[in-house]
Amino acid sequence: MIRLDHLTKRYGATVAVDDVSLDIPAGAICALVGPSGAGKSTLLRLINRLIEPDGGCVQIGGAEAGTLPVVALRRRIGYVIQSVGLFPHWSVARNIATVPRLLGWETARIERRIDQLLDLVGLPPSLATRYPHELSGGQQQRVGVARALAAEPELLLMDEPFGAVDPVTRRTLQDALLEIQARTGTTIILVTHDVDEAVRLGTVIAFLSHGRLVQAASPAEMLRAPASAEVAAFFGGPRLGLRLLQTASAGERADFARTIAGEPVEAEAMLDEVVARMAAAGVTSLPVKDGQGRRGVISLDDVVAR
Numbered sequence: 001m002i003r004l005d006h007l008t009k010r011y012g013a014t015v016a017v018d019d020v021s022l023d024i025p026a027g028a029i030c031a032l033v034g035p036s037g038a039g040k041s042t043l044l045r046l047i048n049r050l051i052e053p054d055g056g057c058v059q060i061g062g063a064e065a066g067t068l069p070v071v072a073l074r075r076r077i078g079y080v081i082q083s084v085g086l087f088p089h090w091s092v093a094r095n096i097a098t099v100p101r102l103l104g105w106e107t108a109r110i111e112r113r114i115d116q117l118l119d120l121v122g123l124p125p126s127l128a129t130r131y132p133h134e135l136s137g138g139q140q141q142r143v144g145v146a147r148a149l150a151a152e153p154e155l156l157l158m159d160e161p162f163g164a165v166d167p168v169t170r171r172t173l174q175d176a177l178l179e180i181q182a183r184t185g186t187t188i189i190l191v192t193h194d195v196d197e198a199v200r201l202g203t204v205i206a207f208l209s210h211g212r213l214v215q216a217a218s219p220a221e222m223l224r225a226p227a228s229a230e231v232a233a234f235f236g237g238p239r240l241g242l243r244l245l246q247t248a249s250a251g252e253r254a255d256f257a258r259t260i261a262g263e264p265v266e267a268e269a270m271l272d273e274v275v276a277r278m279a280a281a282g283v284t285s286l287p288v289k290d291g292q293g294r295r296g297v298i299s300l301d302d303v304v305a306r
């Protein structure tokens, strides 16, 4: 578990992070959101000690981060930023090996790890000898994630990791991240300006404003009961209910005791896709099929039910 305990950081008269306390369970993906200047990036930097707090502390798996040697801390925390920050004159392999080399791993172990990581982030082994400028933006982001995961950190910090890529690549990278997280169980704290990304990736969303933690809740809880008008506005104001449709899948709401004729929607499809399909077809019920070949039906009533 990651525990933020009364964390505070001031810059002159600005309180960038103001008495923030939050427990993030192991294996969670915590999406940090909030208006510009809310303190999101500062909070991430406090966690990996790129900056030191003026008050409070961070505990990682029971150990106080402030007492750990910085190299040990870097091994336990991976960090990915929007501009990727790959070293331009180093090959992909050498970039990925940054932390293992710092830790003095043997060459054979580093090479095995590079192969594993390229596979984990969905890049072909042939890219290992390329240089960052020879990669697409999406490939660079994948290398950034591989580098951050190199020493099997228990925590991965990501600051707007997919901010600079096009929407389709972004979606692919989000899928890759969910898959990596499912395989590694790494706890992730991710800063994002993209509300859909927060709802899609977050098991918990933390909303910051003026350095303060306003609300921390699951996406569905936050969308059903936003703690303030600011939170509600952030998630879409009067359209917030549409985002709620992104928090549950057809399979969770379908009735598998019966079915109807027609082109079925996949059980994993989120409810916004179900509504889109209903609107396009001018119907209020659709057949559903799941991975085990079960057939069911979902109606508009099921979609809006709580």
Ligand SMILES: Nc1ncnc2c1ncn2[C@@H]1O[C@H](COP(=O)(O)OP(=O)(O)OP(=O)(O)O)[C@@H](O)[C@H]1O
Pocket: 011, 014, 015, 016, 034, 035, 036, 037, 038, 039, 040, 041, 042, 043
């Ligand atoms: N090094 C610094 N020196 C002075 N003030 C700073 C420094 N870093 C951040 N701040 C201030 O602290 C506050 C929080 O900044 P921070 O970058 O953490 O916000 P953010 O929520 O990540 O913003 P954005 O969404 O725009 O990236 C802002 O008022 C910012 O101007």
